[in-house]
Amino acid sequence: MRYSIDHTSAVPLHVQAENLLRQLIAEEQYQNGKNIPNEVDLAEMLGISRTTLRIAINKLVFEGLLIRKKRAGTKVAPGAVSSKSNNWLSFSQEMQLRGIPIRNFELHVSWELPDKNLASFFNISLDTPLLKMQRLRGRPEEPFVLFISYFHPRVGVTPDDDFKRPLYELLEQEHGTIAALSKEEISAIGATELIATKLSVQEGSPILFRKRYVYDQAERPIEYNIGYYKADSFVYTVESTR
Amino acid sequence: MRYSIDHTSAVPLHVQAENLLRQLIAEEQYQNGKNIPNEVDLAEMLGISRTTLRIAINKLVFEGLLIRKKRAGTKVAPGAVSSKSNNWLSFSQEMQLRGIPIRNFELHVSWELPDKNLASFFNISLDTPLLKMQRLRGRPEEPFVLFISYFHPRVGVTPDDDFKRPLYELLEQEHGTIAALSKEEISAIGATELIATKLSVQEGSPILFRKRYVYDQAERPIEYNIGYYKADSFVYTVESTR
DNA sequence: ATAGATATTATGTACAAACATAATAATTTT
DNA sequence: AAAATTATTATGTTTGTACATAATATCTAT
Incomplete structure (x- = not known):
């Protein structure tokens, strides 16, 4: 044995x-x-x-x-x-694509001051800058998703980090921060002007909107992440047992 | 005692x-x-x-x-x-409403022949009639959701069943069928003409679309359920731990 | 009074031993 | 060959027993 x-x-x-x-x-x-x-x-x-x-x-x-x-x-x-290690992403019900090869492009990383909601979630003051990461996923001619992430200062990510790596691997291996709990909210919205432009769709067309709140083992907030998914490109799957 | x-x-x-x-x-x-x-x-x-x-x-x-x-x-x-009966639903991540009192109305129950997909999921022939239940949820002036359910003949539900009761309680107590596993897929779509009419929205406006496949303990299919949720009325929440 | 030792309490861990039961396989009977 | 019976197998249920351990309460000596 x-x-x-x-x-x-x-x-x-x-x-x-x-x-x-x-x-x-x-x-x-x-x-x-x-x-x-x-x-x-x-x-x-x-x-x-x-x-x-x-x-x-x-x-x-x-x-x-x-x-x-x-x-x-x-x-x-x-x-x-x-598989205890892979559990997190598959368990976190990552969006699933219909077999289309995708990549990230238009990656933007910057420091930004939080609004009231962000400050409240991260439990920080309004003058504490947060690292903001924004990226488009899909193909340049056909973007599928717009992601925006904010990280708690405690995590220690900077614009120098290699955001091309899988995110939770980066957090764990480079910053010793383990994402242990996530809460997500999914809804449908009509594309705003900004989103319509980014995703090359008409304003008002259906978008799958996801918020994700990520916490570490001690349930301290580490990331706030939102995603705008072009309708019909993505399906969100959930499996649950009683 | x-x-x-x-x-x-x-x-x-x-x-x-x-x-x-x-x-x-x-x-x-x-x-x-x-x-x-x-x-x-x-x-x-x-x-x-x-x-x-x-x-x-x-x-x-x-x-x-x-x-x-x-x-x-x-x-x-x-x-x-x-409350045992509520357990399943909260576990299955039922859609959450923003504190608005809701009720079911426009309940339709009928027998219908399956299409290829349904027949394949239920593993039955194309000439086996299935019980179909359709209902609107919300307020009559302001419907929020359109649900459509199909049940496997094995379950034994009929139009005489009291569909005003919580569904999984009905299945369990009246038909001895326990919903033990569910798989869900969530996406955003634009409202078709039918859905637009039912939900009183404009054609093409964003709709949260959910498919749910429900199985019993032996993993036999028992229900196929789809839901069309008016955008902004519903948020789908998922919590997951590593 | 206060620090330190001791007892108490309720959960935590672990074992051995039976018998029940559902699903299948093997056998016997018709 | 089909139907009925029986055996087998692996999980399901249940008990009794014992000692470990963490947190609190109580007592005791300084």
């Missing part, structure tokens, strides 16, 4: 088991509908009791990552993209 | 305990930060083992309704409005 449990560790056995199961879930063989080992065997393999193992499995079932069926066994839920 | 457990019932003890706890949670005294009885006492009061009780408590802790703290005891999470 590649996976094993450390009985001398301070980490509870059921937590260790949970982590191992998350690794299992990420394995290709189990993504394809194959049952994970049965409880009795797995408990024995890991050297823990079935009761303890079940605590771990229960949690993942609650999370919707595993599906149990009497006699049939336990398997990974279809669409459970687990 | 007002609450008690039926040891002869086919309903598992931990499920009964879970339900009792949900009632407890709804009680005013516990909404105000008072600890619920401790595990050992409560288990004895209910006549079940502490282990079994913990299965129930665990689930509610996972749902965020209860908060446990060593030595301090277990109390109801602030803002936990429990």
Whole structure:
């Protein structure tokens, strides 16, 4: 067995088991509908009791990552993209494009003073400058999305950062800030003049509008991000289990 | 004790305990930060083992309704409005209205033959009639949403069902079908003529469009539901943790 | 009085052991 | 060959038991 449990560790056995199961879930063989080992065997393999193992499995079932069926066994839920590290973006329900090759262009980074809403969200004064990043995504002849991001000064991003890298990777690796919680609001609006120009559409035409509030593990605000998506170009997908 | 457990019932003890706890949670005294009885006492009061009780408590802790703290005891999470029937909807990220009183009107229920997409989703033949339910939500002078639902024949809903009841409660209590998984797609579109008429807006004006695919625990399709939301009336919120 | 030691309390972790039950597989009977 | 019966398998339920641990309360010695 590649996976094993450390009985001398301070980490509870059921937590260790949970982590191992998350690794299992990420394995290709189990993504394809194959049952994970049965409880009795797995408990024995890991050297823990079935009761303890079940605590771990229960949690993942609650999370919707595993599906149990009497006699049939336990398997990974279809669409459970687990993988603890990648979780965030797929879980954060990133917009999905219809197979069109996209890239970023027209990247603008600058310092800007917050308005009242921003200052309130970031809990800073109105004279504290924030880093603002604005970019268009799509193809130059056919832009799809306009993104605008603001970062809390605490994060420490500057115009010198390489914003061509995946954003949450940049925050994590260069600034040690881990995005742990996000709240999003999605609505439809008519394109304003500015947006119409940027996205090359008619004023008033339908736009999918998304706000995203991002927090770190301590629930401190780290980013405010808004996106304007050209209608019909993007679909937002959400999957939820009871 | 007002609450008690039926040891002869086919309903598992931990499920009964879970339900009792949900009632407890709804009680005013516990909404105000008072600890619920401790595990050992409560288990004895209910006549079940502490282990079994913990299965129930665990689930509610996972749902965020209860908060446990060593030595301090277990109390109801602030803002936990429990109520089992509401659970699913809040979990499924139902659209949120801006504090406007709404009701359903113009309810239409009929049998209809599926198109290719519907037949494929439900995995039925093109000549199997499906129950179609269509309704407007909002105020008669100001409709906000147009919903259209199709149900798999297996579910057993008929035009005689009381569609004024919460839908997932109806499915669960009257037809024993539990909605366990939903996939949603959200996009922005311009209002078609039909939608423009129904929602009293101009043709082409921005509409938030949502498709929802609902499955039972065995991942069998049970409902296909689409919604057209008038722009600016609705915001779709999503919260996700890493 | 106050710092420090000690007891208490309620949750946290973990095990072993049974029996129940649903879904399937294997076998027997018609 | 089809239908009915039986066995098997893996999860589902439940109990009893024991010790660990964190937070608080109580007592004790300075």
